[in-house]
Amino acid sequence: MLFKESVSIAIAALLSNKLRSILTMLGIIIGVGAVIVMISIGMGVRQNVTNSIASLGSNMLIVTPGSANKGGVRSAAGSNQSLKLDDAEAIQKRIKDIDYVAPTVNSSYQVVYGNQNWNTSVYGVTPDYMKIRSLTVASGSFITNADDNSRNRVAVIGSTVATNLFGTKNPVGSNIRIHNQPFKVIGVLESKGQSSMGSDQDDVVLVPLKTAQERLMGITYIRSINIQVTNTNDMDAVQEQVETLLRQRHHIRTGEDDDFNVRNLTSIMETMSSTTTMLTLFLGSIAAISLLVGGIGIMNIMMVSVTERTREIGIRKALGATFKDIMTQFLIESVVIGVAGGLLGVFFGVSISLLISHFSTFTTYITAAPIILSFTFSVGTGLFFGIYPAKKAARLDPIEALRYE
Known part of the structure; x- marks a missing residue:
């Protein structure tokens, strides 16, 4: 009964x-809300980066040309013309633990349909490109081996290209012109949205590689060779085999630089995940400083209250109240402030995170861990900073207290 009475007195005093x-609660409210918002933003950045890399395909190795070196002058990375279609075919035949190999070429062209035109990226691909990149055809069909071997002028277009050239009309079966050459649209890709870098993954036109x-x-x-490895654990081994095979095929001697680069997307994803995790913790730590400020505010107000x-x-001590009572x-009063501030902080933090997602293109991710952690910390802050004022109150001499004006 005493505990319930103490809670009632604490609430009445507040x-x-x-x-x-x-x-007094404002510091706690701001602190808890800021922690939730900052961590949700950090988690959103992490998820967007992960999704962007994952959209390129799972267990991926990407082989690109190295930089050309003429007369001692090294040009930009990828400017070399060292990769051939035979390299991709050799990788497919001679290296185990690989599901798909998809060589690609690409360039930017103006695409025309009727009186509409659109500048976009045109990729030359093989049928395996669809499986590696986890593409889905919304309508029509994808490029086949027959299309590639026959050098057919067929195209599969992204949803952005379809919207800008055809509006609401179904493009399948229509003829477009790419670089003033006729191509028949055989399919439209399902939308994949923007990458984490802001590029539109639907602003593409895919045609057969040899065409x-x-x-x-x-x-x-x-321009590149996309390789999907069967098992994540074999990524490093397969990468080493690919590098060894290409060095042999390109007659690169020991000690000489490779004329190609092999990127391991799994390693890149792990590095980016680690970086964004540190960013999230950094943002959360900065926001947590507000909780410390809020705790000092609780101590200050409790001292005033004493x-x-x-x-x-x-009077209470004269009537028999003990040091513990x-x-x-006073501890209950400080904890009530922490609990109330924590609950309001959670409400505002979650609300602001949802508003950011609703009114912007950036997506925040709210998880239970930061909510529980920040709320627990707010209650702990109230308890910790309430100890000194509570001790001061409990140690008052009842006679001196009664004389106090």
Whole structure:
């Protein structure tokens, strides 16, 4: 019964000074809310980066040309023309633990339909590209091996290209012109949205690889080789085998630089995940400083409360209240402030995170862990910073307290 009475007295004391109580809670409210918002933003960044890398395909290795070196002058990375279609075929045949190999070429062109035109990225791909990149055809069909071998002028377009050229009309079966050459649209890809870098993954046109090489771009080399490894645990081993095979095929001697680069997307994802986790913790730590400030505010107001209620404390001790009774009373008051501030902070933090997702293109991710952690910390802050004022109140001499004016 004493505990219930103490809680009732604590609530009554806070309600008797509503403005002061709200101002005292403000530090806790801001601290808890800031922790939740900052961590949800950090988690959102992490998830967006992970989704962006995952959209390129799972268990992926990407082989790209190295930089050309002529006359001692090294050009930009990827400028070399060292990769050939035969390299991709050799990787497919000679290296185990691989599901798919998809060589690609790409360039930017103007695509025309009727009186509409659109500048976009045109990729030359093989049928395996669809499986590696986890693409889905919303309508029509995808490029086949027959299309590639026959150098057919067919195209599969992204939803952004379809909208800008055809509006609401179904593009399948229509003819478009790419670099002033006719192509028949055989399919439209399902939307994949923006990548974490802000690029539109639906602003693409896919054509058969050999058609792009021979009829569109007039090249014999390829821009990249996408490799999907069967098992994540075999990524490093397969990468080493790919590098060894390409060095042999390109007749690169020991000690000489490779004329190609192999990127391991799993390693990149792990690095990015680690970086974004540190960013999230950093943001959360900065926000948590507000909780410390809020705790100091609780201590300050409880000290004022002890001073104001000195006579009340003296009367209670004269009537038999023990050190423990007075201590419990003031600790409960400080904890109530922490609990109330924590609950309001959780409400505002979750609300702001949801509003950010609703009114912007950025998605925040709210999880239970930061909510529980910040609320627990707010209650602990109230308890910790209430100990000194509670001890001061409990140690008051009842005679001196009764004399206090």
